[in-house]
Amino acid sequence: MDLLTRAEIDVLAEPGGGEARVSLFMPTHRFGRGIEADRLGWKNLVDGVEAVLAQQMRRPDVEALLAPARDLQDDGMAWQYMSDGLAMFLRPGWERTFRVPAPTPALATAGDHFVLGPMLRLLSGDEHFLLLALSQREIRLMEGSRNSVEQVHLGDIPTSLTEVVEPHEPRSDTMARPSAGAGRAGPAVFYGHGAGDENLSSTEVVRFLRSVSAGLHDLLNGATSPMVLVGLEHLVWAYREVNSYPNLLEEVVDRNPDQLTPEEVHEMAWPLIEKRLREQRSRVIDRFRELHGTGRVSGDLTTIAQAATEGRVETLFVQADPWCWERVDDATLPIVQLGSDARYAECEQVDAAAIATLKNSGHVYATSESVVADSEVAAIFRY
Template identity: 35%
Template sequence: MNDRFTVSELQPLIAFHGGPAVSLYMPAHRVTTRIQEDTLRLKNLLRDAETQLAQTGMRSPDIRDLLAPAQDLLDNTDFWQHQSDGLAIFLGQGASYVYRLPLYFQPLLVVAQSFHVKPLLPLLANDGTFYVLAVSQNEVRLLRGAKQTVDELDLAGVPGSLAEALRYDDTDRQLQYHTSTPPAAAGGRRSAIYHGHGGTAADDKDRLLRYFQAIDRGLRDLLQDQQAPLVFAGVDYLLPIYQEANTYPRLMEGSVSGNPEEMRPEELHRAAWQIVAPHFARAQSEALETYKQMAATNQAAHTIRQILPAAYQGRVQTAFVPLHQQLWGTFDPETGEVQLVSEERPDTSDLYDQLAVYTLMRNGAVFVVEPGTLPDGVEAAAIYRF
């Protein structure tokens, strides 16, 4: 089971300040045979969180209150029976958020003044997350995938079939009654003409177009704020009709051909990855090449002291942040001052985290890259809009 996570869910996390803020990440398992392993891992992370909070001088009763929402999950059997690939938990004074997500997380605990959200960025950044819309006349499925994972999403608000979409105005099986135009003879009745609409190609296309428009309307809420590509899966003749109905700006030109009713999620995922993988590789490669060309100009930067204030001001078009690395320090938005520290403290935040968040919130692109991807030993970099 996956919980919804878009930029809208990110906003309250980054808006929380004043600490202490506890961020917990851990892998989870979809199979119920590993519930004990998952609950034990969360218990250990909570024990470590209790220790770190105590070291800040926080009183034991306050620590128990802060961690209580996560402690309560340990005995919630139903919760553990419906997991995805990763679990993210955020706890603060008066705030608690729990997300089951299709990402594998390394176990991680961060206690700081704000929530640590960089591990969530693959869901929002240009790094391999994509969607598959599998459509036939009898069934609609939406899958969210990454390179190694796939999960089927709930489709509340999206019609589940052609019949459901056109339930109230489907003319395919209806007979329309029309009286003939010539006047009736004296004492007689006008003759009736019955038109059965259900056979012409134009009628079929119109019904499919209205079906796809209903699907598209339902997807707008589910995919709002998303940057991920969408791959259509269906028989070939449906693709151009769906393209006509589609309003999602990142629908891929290529599609998974065939009847998706006969394809398991893993099969759809493999076929769709072949379509999106070149897109992701090309997007990152082109962005990196642009950075290399601009690196020696004032249109790019590679120090956090330059980049972070620019991202806050909305000047960063593209940001590169390193995967699985943190840079601890503080940032004052009013003065633009960035202070670095050698190790994590309760009054610090991950500055790479803040860079990515500010860039995303101001409609920039973020690439979470492996360390060593950028030239000359640079760990983070940016291309400016202006």
């Protein structure tokens, strides 16, 4: 299960070419009795989309398309390591699955393209962030939201100094368990230069951190979420010298992460992220209001959708909490045939506008307040 980046969005947004594409979303529990209920809910969701597809496709083709979803349904161990939400995208011979550190609605769609709207919390960067815990013993990358953080599998990226300065020893590729955080306020510590630890070989440390940065450059290709560093001052200073990720915050958590649980890291980092996101969102909304009457802004969905496909949308605001897909229908288990259900036509249009904006290097903000009254969206145009 992967970290969602704009590079992944480009893949998911590719035209379907007439082949069937299925998008599956469901809220999940990290622990407790809800886990078995999640498995049953997933089965019902897959059964529902299977019934829709069976009216259009041969049964063997339907079964082959949904096989990864059925495999997950039967994988009891996988359900022990879920996050707050689950998303799966299927096309013939291909699938992508994401554990989502934010709730998603229960929704299945079938059509000639994927739906990404229920994951806009991640795509917009609203309340979504990255943590990089720096120590010589262990590098940990986590992605988080307001309430939790979850460790990201780093693949071949070195996670300890010994992997770079000593002969490589195979390490486990087992997925780390997700952890929840309380999201309460913690100390905000600001970055400053200082002397390094004289007991360390600076050459070896820099080589190690450069390898980490190079690996993260590939892993985070296209990611736009803010990143907070957690570590002692000398390692933070050294990492900044080799960092290539453009959205690194100046503020850091100045603690040895080896001594911190994921919950403690989240508690200390979240106030830094919350302050950054609140200030950034307020500045952009103020700019929208300043441009009112200039022709550079709009709250009309049709106009915005067209401008997005032309690459003219610089910033898109999407009303959230709840999202369009979550409030259209109060059905227990919505199964949507794309392009043929008028109740969801507006949601499809919002979804398409957001994807086009992201693909054209625009910014998407999820906001609980309406920037324009009675409109799902608002936009600032490049021209």
